[in-house]
Amino acid sequence: MKLGKVSNSQMLKEINQQKVLRLIYTEGPIARVDLAGKTGLTQQTITNIVNRLLSENVILETTPVANGGRRRPIPLIINSTNMYAIGIELAIKYVRGTLMDFQNNTLKEITEYVPRYENEEHPMEYIFKVIDQLLEQVPDKEGLKGIGFSIQGLVNSNKGTVIYSPGLRWNDFPLREKLEERYGLPIYLENDANLLAIVESLNGELASSEQSMIFKFDYGIGSAMVIHKQLLHGANYVAGELGHYKAFTDDDAIACHCGSKGCLTTFASISGLKRNGGFTLEEFNKAIRTNEPEAMEIFNKVQAAIAKAIANLITLFNPEYILFTGRFMDKIGDLMLPLIKNDILDLIPDSCQNVKIVVLAETPNESKSAAGLVMNYFFNIPFSEFY
Ligand SMILES: [Zn+2]
Incomplete structure (x- = not known):
């Protein structure tokens, strides 16, 4: 069992080092004495960790603020330019x-x-x-x-x-x-x-939200659910497969590459639009702005299907925020999203009406x-x- 002990103490050492590093990252410039205070680690442990991080060039010592000749502790910062x-x-x-x-x-x-x-x-x-x-x-x-x-x-x-x-x-x-x-x-x-959900939840549009859903309409459809600030992964890491939500029925239910039929992605994505509608996104964009009947039929079908699918999800999960993004919406969202929003508010129960619907101005890099x-x-x- 010696092996287990060794790896446990190694693990503890790593965790302590990460604690110190994270504090310098989030609160730096910060002095050694404050690191000890905030982590509860001994001065000696802090000295060892700081020396190691300094020798690895991960952190730097900066100049202390002058204080009437009294010696001030040296603040530490992350060496982020390196x-x-x-x-x-x-x-x-x-x-x-x-x-x-x-x-x-x-x-x-x-x-x-x-x-x-x-x-x-x-x-x-x-x-x-x-x-x-x-x-x-x-x-x-x-x-x-x-x-x-x-x-x-x-x-x-x-x-x-x-x-x-x-x-x-x-x-x-x-x-x-x-x-x-x-x-x-x-x-x-x-x-x-x-x-996208991680980034927006850390310091973006969803920073103030504990429960949110992200819908990305792009080449395919992606979605993510954040519950208590944690991503919902699902048992097989495949939660959020909105693209294969069964959205179309009867004559509109086209075979999908997943093996099923009537999936949302068969029309409501750049690839589906091309494969089953015969339009590139560019062509579709032009066609709906000149009211071409064939394009408008697809537009109305897609808009209603997205609204219904998302209204059902809001009813089930009660998110504070939902967020739309993706190149499909970058292009035609100005026409489609106001209609989707109206439909969603019509379809969801009163208890969920306070959901905030956010659209990213542009799909992030x-x-x-x-x-x-x-x-x-x-x-x-x-x-x-x-x-
Ligand atoms: Zn499918």
């Missing part, structure tokens, strides 16, 4: 990568457009190409703390696999393992809608959010501490 993160937005039609420092400055952004992924290994070629180019731009390789991913597909962020993404041609794909092998860096994966994922993990205290 730390970097790469964020990758893995979309069906492109791979975008951003290199950022920990002060949120963008050092370099690269986008590779993809005509079509031909096989399981094909996305990796684009990913490697983008990461390799960004790596050349990192001012100090020691300072690179990891690579974060925002992925249009179902992701098991815990195992580091992509469970399913038809557009990427992946089924239970071990993405993290493949990247760790090549780069030897920490790799963090998250589904695009989940990542997800490669930057993915770099933020690295920063968030870097300063996070391991969850194991709480069990």
